[in-house]
Amino acid sequence: MNRHLRLVIAATAAACVIVVAGCGGGAQQPAEQTPPASPPQQTAPASLFDEITAANYTQWTPAPGYESRQPAEGPHGDEVQIFLDPSAEKEIAAGSESWPVGAIIVKDIYTAGTLSQTAAMKKTDKGWYWGEWGPQGPVVDEGLAVEPCEGCHAEGTDGTLGVKLK
Numbered sequence: 001m002n003r004h005l006r007l008v009i010a011a012t013a014a015a016c017v018i019v020v021a022g023c024g025g026g027a028q029q030p031a032e033q034t035p036p037a038s039p040p041q042q043t044a045p046a047s048l049f050d051e052i053t054a055a056n057y058t059q060w061t062p063a064p065g066y067e068s069r070q071p072a073e074g075p076h077g078d079e080v081q082i083f084l085d086p087s088a089e090k091e092i093a094a095g096s097e098s099w100p101v102g103a104i105i106v107k108d109i110y111t112a113g114t115l116s117q118t119a120a121m122k123k124t125d126k127g128w129y130w131g132e133w134g135p136q137g138p139v140v141d142e143g144l145a146v147e148p149c150e151g152c153h154a155e156g157t158d159g160t161l162g163v164k165l166k
Contacts, residue, residue, distance in 0.1 A: 006073065014094075025057075042107060047142070048104075049118070049139070049142075051122075052118075053137070057083050057085070057104075057120075058083065058108075060085055061082065061086075062083055063082035063083065064092065066081050066162070068081065072109070076107060076108055076119065077116055077117065078111050078112065078113075079109075079110040080109055080162070081108045082107045082162055083107075084107060084163065085104040085106075087102055087103045088153075091103065092163070092165065096165050097165055098165065099123045099165070100123065101123050101125050102123060102124075104120060104121070106118065106119070107162070114135075117132055117133060118132070119132040119133075119149075124139050128144070129142075130148075
């Protein structure tokens with residue numbers, strides 16, 4: 001082996017020893033780190049679908065005009081039926097101009113006579129929390145400021161289209 005090659009090998013070995021030594025072994029261990037702060041409390045549950053299902057939303061009062069399936073207007077299937085949670089129902093009866101925080105509106109969406117999706121919206125202190133799921137709950141989309149929900153519903157009464165307040 002020639003002298004030049006031996007020098008390159010020796011230099012490479014020395015560099016590896018320095019790198020390895022700096023990565024552990026005699027290296028000083030970093031101070032214990034404080035875990036990141038917990039995220040702020042969500043204003044809606046981790047799964048709105050779980051919430052509405054647990055509340056048995058199909059037993060809620062149907063929205064006015066949606067006591068049975070109605071032809072769909074817009075992108076939601078052929079027919080829809082809309083349900084109001086008790087706080088949303090109360091606002092309709094009171095002739096309110098806006099929905100209270102916590103109000104939930106659920107829309108069952110039918111295509112060719114079969115339930116194809118469920119959509120829901122829950123009013124939070126940060127705006128509407130949207131959700132859309134397949135028939136047994138697989139998420140299509142869910143969260144705050146979801147598009148196209150937010151943009152389309154901006155034209156409605158406090159974020160609603162099929163159900164109107166005062």
